[in-house]
Amino acid sequence: MTTRAPALLVLEDGRAFRGHAYGADGETFGEAVFSTGMTGYQETLTDPSYHRQVVVQTAPHIGNTGVNDDDPESGRIWVAGYVVRDPARRASSWRSERSLDEELAAQGVVGISGIDTRALTRHLRERGAMRVGISTVETDPDALRQRVLDSPEMLGADLAAEVSTQEPYVVPADGERRFTVVALDLGIKTMTPRRMAERGIEVHVLPATASIDDVLAHEPDGLFLSNGPGDPATADGPMHVVQQALERDLPFFGICFGNQVFGRALGFGTYKLGYGHRGINQPVQDRGTGKVEVTAHNHGFAVDAPLDGTTETPYGTAEVSHVCLNDDVVEGLALRGGDGRLKGFSVQYHPEAAAGPHDAAYLFDRFTDVMTAAAAASQPQKEA
Numbered sequence: 554m555t556t557r558a559p560a561l562l563v564l565e566d567g568r569a570f571r572g573h574a575y576g577a578d579g580e581t582f583g584e585a586v587f588s589t590g591m592t593g594y595q596e597t598l599t600d601p602s603y604h605r606q607v608v609v610q611t612a613p614h615i616g617n618t619g620v621n622d623d624d625p626e627s628g629r630i631w632v633a634g635y636v637v638r639d640p641a642r643r644a645s646s647w648r649s650e651r652s653l654d655e656e657l658a659a660q661g662v663v664g665i666s667g668i669d670t671r672a673l674t675r676h677l678r679e680r681g682a683m684r685v686g687i688s689t690v691e692t693d694p695d696a697l698r699q700r701v702l703d704s705p706e707m708l709g710a711d712l713a714a715e716v717s718t719q720e721p722y723v724v725p726a727d728g729e730r731r732f733t734v735v736a737l738d739l740g741i742k743t744m745t746p747r748r749m750a751e752r753g754i755e756v757h758v759l760p761a762t763a764s765i766d767d768v769l770a771h772e773p774d775g776l777f778l779s780n781g782p783g784d785p786a787t788a789d790g791p792m793h794v795v796q797q798a799l800e801r802d803l804p805f806f807g808i809c810f811g812n813q814v815f816g817r818a819l820g821f822g823t824y825k826l827g828y829g830h831r832g833i834n835q836p837v838q839d840r841g842t843g844k845v846e847v848t849a850h851n852h853g854f855a856v857d858a859p860l861d862g863t864t865e866t867p868y869g870t871a872e873v874s875h876v877c878l879n880d881d882v883v884e885g886l887a888l889r890g891g892d893g894r895l896k897g898f899s900v901q902y903h904p905e906a907a908a909g910p911h912d913a914a915y916l917f918d919r920f921t922d923v924m925t926a927a928a929a930a931s932q933p934q935k936e937a
């Protein structure tokens with residue numbers, strides 16, 4: 554690979570790095586975040602939750618296994634920009650169909666290579682996630698910084714509708730259908746409905762703007778809310794759908810953005826983390842069983858709920874079910890009815906694990922358990 558043209562990266566606080574063009578030429582802006590995953594760059598790039606974020610990979614070699622058409626988590630690359638230390642000079646994998654550099658260029662994604670990603674990551678850890686610009690056309694850091702300061706912030710960004718499907722679609726159950734679930738697409742990853750389909754769930758994926766009537770029209774056994782980009786404090790529409798579903802005792806499961814929206818529906822607040830959790834080896838404890846699972850994360854916001862004790866809500870009793878052992882951030886919520894039955898739950902991390910470890914796959918089984926128990930509870934009681 555020949556050395557590409559110079560490129561410039563400038564953070565909103567003025568720190569600048571010089572490297573080389575990677576992917577498309579041009580200029581891009583977004584929120585600078587780092588991901589510590591050693592594998593799974595294709596899944597990272599195509600995760601809609603990264604919309605408007607510039608991802609810094611801490612793994613120094615990126616692109617080694619090229620790009621294939623099987624692993625993407627959506628129909629396109631969503632990251633606003635891509636920052637790597639040392640791109641692979643050639644891709645080597647029997648599954649590879651083209652190089653990552655070619656793919657980024659074909660999809661118009663501006664990147665930068667050859668910069669000290671360790672120094673950049675340490676800077677973001679100390680100062681927090683912040684806006685950034687990458688340019689292959691601007692050489693003056695002050696001029697680029699001015700444009701970074703003019704670009705939109707992540708706090709207050711309402712982005713789910715920008716990545717959501719326009720039209721409803723169905724992912725059929727593998728084998729016999731056991732349950733029907735409506736999934737609100739706030740930025741859903743391909744692997745999530747697949748994990749449900751494997752368990753006999755037929756998934757009706759609806760746009761982020763769907764109403765409770767749209768949901769109920771499918772006569773679902775449960776409601777699911779997906780991951781997604783932006784600030785959960787803006788997601789009022791989906792939050793009302795969750796509240797109306799809980800009023801009707803519809804079993805609920807949420808992942809990531811879905812966990813944050815569930816938290817808001819239960820009356821908790823959300824807040825922005827300093828630099829977030831992004832990687833595939835984050836330790837989380839399931840407080841019900843005491844077990845620790847190694848999990849995949851991608852979140853910059855979190856739910857503000859008390860770690861100890863329970864909270865009474867209009868829909869039942871809520872508690873924090875999972876916690877991150879690195880920093881005590883809330884990683885899951887559980888809602889129980891008066892009889893102690895689990896009515897709904899959610900996690901801040903990624904049990905679909907694309908990419909990542911499969912420790913948390915049991916949560917999809919838990920969803921089928923909740924739907925089974927709800928169906929049993931709604932059966933008319935037999936005469937004694």
Ligand SMILES: NC(=O)CC[C@H](N)C(=O)O
Pocket residue numbers: 602779780781782783784785808809810811851852853854855
């Ligand atoms: N992966 C997600 O769903 C991310 C949720 C939210 N946008 C956050 O950054 O916290």
